[in-house]
Amino acid sequence: MSAPVLLLYATVSGNAEALAHAAAAALGARGRRCAVENAADFPAGRLREFDVALVIASTWGEGELPPEAAEFGAALAAPALRLDALRFAVLALGSRSYRDFCAGGRRIDELLAARGARRLLPRRECDTKFKTDFKEWLGQVEVALASSA
Numbered sequence: 070m071s072a073p074v075l076l077l078y079a080t081v082s083g084n085a086e087a088l089a090h091a092a093a094a095a096l097g098a099r100g101r102r103c104a105v106e107n108a109a110d111f112p113a114g115r116l117r118e119f120d121v122a123l124v125i126a127s128t129w130g131e132g133e134l135p136p137e138a139a140e141f142g143a144a145l146a147a148p149a150l151r152l153d154a155l156r157f158a159v160l161a162l163g164s165r166s167y168r169d170f171c172a173g174g175r176r177i178d179e180l181l182a183a184r185g186a187r188r189l190l191p192r193r194e195c196d197t198k199f200k201t202d203f204k205e206w207l208g209q210v211e212v213a214l215a216s217s218a
């Protein structure tokens with residue numbers, strides 16, 4: 070059996086977590102097995118267990134990943150980690166009231182690509198009202214998964 074779709078979130082106040090669970094529920098309703106994981110306790114090497122990773126990450130501090138996900142970000146920066154078999158899409162949460170808009174999600178997106186993983190979709194960056202972005206992103210993910218299944 071193929072691996073489940075990974076929904077990996079990096080959060081402080083829970084938005085990314087809620088969206089990861091909502092995405093898993095929506096994809097699950099369409100027959101896709103999903104696994105939801107928190108980057109705070111997810112070793113980056115485990116990405117090799119999956120074919121598809123959907124990452125929802127917020128930005129905190131001054132353009133940083135949520136502090137609990139910092140270790141995951143650092144591990145993803147190791148050139149020895151190769152993720153050539155992985156396809157991914159990143160939904161970045163942030164607020165345009167900050168200078169480094171969505172920098173945390175951007176960092177994850179760039180690091181995954183640097184590790185050899187291939188984008189299913191371009192990164193989507195969301196301001197604080199992210200409902201519509203999320204719906205559209207998820208629709209695009211479903212189309213991309215269906216056309217590359």
Ligand SMILES: Cc1cc2nc3c(=O)[nH]c(=O)nc-3n(C[C@H](O)[C@H](O)[C@H](O)COP(=O)(O)O)c2cc1C
Binds near residue numbers: 079083127172
């Ligand atoms: C103290 C604080 C710092 C933040 N820093 C940034 C930032 O540097 N860049 C950005 O785009 N958004 C920033 N945000 C906005 C959050 O990323 C945004 O509210 C997001 O939806 C939070 O998602 P989460 O609940 O999954 O952590 C910040 C929010 C707070 C409260």
